[in-house]
Amino acid sequence: MDSPGxxxxxxxxxxxxxxxxxxxxxxxxxxxxxxxxxxxxxTRDRALERLAARLGTEPVEAPGFxxxxxxxxxxxxxxxxxxxxxxxxxxxxLISGFNRQVLRELASGVPFGQVVGYGDLARRVGQPGAAxxxxxxxxxxxxxxxxxxxxxxxxxxxxxxxxxxxxxxxQLLALEGVLPxxxx
Numbered sequence: 001m002d003s004p005g006x007x008x009x010x011x012x013x014x015x016x017x018x019x020x021x022x023x024x025x026x027x028x029x030x031x032x033x034x035x036x037x038x039x040x041x042x043t044r045d046r047a048l049e050r051l052a053a054r055l056g057t058e059p060v061e062a063p064g065f066x067x068x069x070x071x072x073x074x075x076x077x078x079x080x081x082x083x084x085x086x087x088x089x090x091x092x093x094l095i096s097g098f099n100r101q102v103l104r105e106l107a108s109g110v111p112f113g114q115v116v117g118y119g120d121l122a123r124r125v126g127q128p129g130a131a132x133x134x135x136x137x138x139x140x141x142x143x144x145x146x147x148x149x150x151x152x153x154x155x156x157x158x159x160x161x162x163x164x165x166x167x168x169x170x171q172l173l174a175l176e177g178v179l180p181x182x183x184x
Contacts, residue, residue, distance in 0.1 A: 010028070010029075010057060010059075010060050010062075011026055011027070011028055011033065011051055011052075011055050011057055011058075011059040011060070012026065012027055012028075012059065012060050012061070012062035012065040012068060013025065013026040013027070013048065013051075013059045013060070013061055013062070013068070014061060014062065014063035014065075014068050014072065015039045015044060016072050016075055016076070018075060018076075018079050019079050019171065019175070020037070020079075020164065020168045020171050020172065021037065021038050021039075021168075022038065022039040022040065022044075023035055023036065023037060023039055023075065023145065024036035024039035024043075024044050024047055024048075025068055025071050025072065025075070026047075026048075026051055026059060027065060027067045027068050027071065027091070028055070028091045028093070030089065030090075030091035030093070031067065031088060031089030031090045031091040032067065032071050032088050032089065032090050032091065032143060032146060033051075033055070033090075033091040033093065033094060033142065033143075034047065034051060034094060034142045034143065035142070035143050035144050035145055035146055037144065037163065037164035037165075037168060038164065038165075054094060055093070055094075067088060067089065070088055071086075071088045071146075074086050074087070074088060075145070075146075078145070078175075079175070081175070084111070084112035084113070085111070085112060086146045088146070090107075090143060090146070090147070092104075094142040095140060095141070095142055098125075098127070098130070098133060098137065099136070099137040099140050099141075101125050102121060102122075102125055102133075102134055102137040102138075103137060103141055103143070103147050103149075105121065105124050105125050106121060106147060106148065106149065106151070106152065107146075107147045107148070109124060110148060110151045110152075112148075112176050113176045113177050113178060114151065114178075115151050115152070115153045115173070115178055116151060116152055116153070117131075117152070117153060117154065117155040118131040118132075118134045118135050118138075118152055118153075118154065118155065118160065119131040119134075119155050120155070121134045121152060122134045131155075134152070135152075135160070135161070138152050138160075138161075138162075138163075139161070139163055141163070144163060144164060145172065148172075149162070149163070150162060150164075150168075150169045150172040150173060151173075151176075151178075159173075
């Protein structure tokens, strides 16, 4: 059994398999701090090194950490179509300023099955000329899927870029009913 203080001052992580490939989930005492796509060994190791450098502590594999257990449960339910949003606590310490403001608006204001344009999201945070900066904020999102940057698209109907790859973005939007399921 885990003792209550066992994970203090630590970053804990695990990898969960999904329809879009393995996702690394990392958490602090404050909440989920990082989600990383395509978490094969090499990608996972690089992500853990970056987390150690940014947060000043060596991440520890701990799939039994209660917040990670709940995050896994919610991620699995999302990919099975039984969950539309996430309600695990989030640790926003890897992002600040304008990027944090944009991502918080995205998380609270763009529900499952809907999309928003980069410019529209910029207007929502009071920066109507900052569509490109919104794109940069999406690229810096440390919590993709949970903070749904896949729901941000180009105003002309284009899908836009995506840190996990455009194919992954298409899969997530198809899961949410925004795009049709790929034929093959």
